[in-house]
Amino acid sequence: MMLLSAIVAAGTGIVLATHPAQVRATLSQFMRLPMSALVGAFAMVLGQLTLQSLRQWAVVPRDLALGPVRVAQCLHAGGVLNIVAPVRAGDALKVALIRRESGKTLGGVPSAIGAVLADKVVDGMSS
Numbered sequence: 001m002m003l004l005s006a007i008v009a010a011g012t013g014i015v016l017a018t019h020p021a022q023v024r025a026t027l028s029q030f031m032r033l034p035m036s037a038l039v040g041a042f043a044m045v046l047g048q049l050t051l052q053s054l055r056q057w058a059v060v061p062r063d064l065a066l067g068p069v070r071v072a073q074c075l076h077a078g079g080v081l082n083i084v085a086p087v088r089a090g091d092a093l094k095v096a097l098i099r100r101e102s103g104k105t106l107g108g109v110p111s112a113i114g115a116v117l118a119d120k121v122v123d124g125m126s127s
Contacts (some may be wrong), residue, residue, distance in 0.1 A: 005083060051077065059118040061111045064102035072097050075119075091116055 016023055030038070053072035060066055066074075074097035082090030098112040 008080065011084065015069055054124060056115070056119045059122060060098065060115040064098065064108060066098065066102055069103045071098070074101060
């Protein structure tokens with residue numbers, strides 16, 4: 001998680017340093033919005049992240065003994081990596097983190113892969 005946070009912070013720093021005019025223009029547009037709209041949008045994003053986390057948790061096998069918070073951490077770390085890394089690297093990270101967080105040996109890998117694939121299927125069917 002620390003590495004992922006460092007990557008996001010570095011990317012943000014690079015954008016701020018290389019595109020200051022666009023950053024100022026974007027912030028200017030945000031300041032024109034009513035605070036209630038920003039708070040509402042933030043609440044909706046948090047709601048979506050919560051529901052996605054609960055969906056992933058629902059498909060994680062119970063023998064991995066992971067709570068919803070740990071599953072959410074794995075899910076969102078993988079999601080962030082999917083944004084900045086090559087295709088499906090984030091899904092591989094999700095599998096690795098779910099397996100590691102479960103405390104299982106390498107035998108937990110098939111269960112972790114199944115959980116990530118099951119989440120993809122449920123996500124696709126609900127869209």
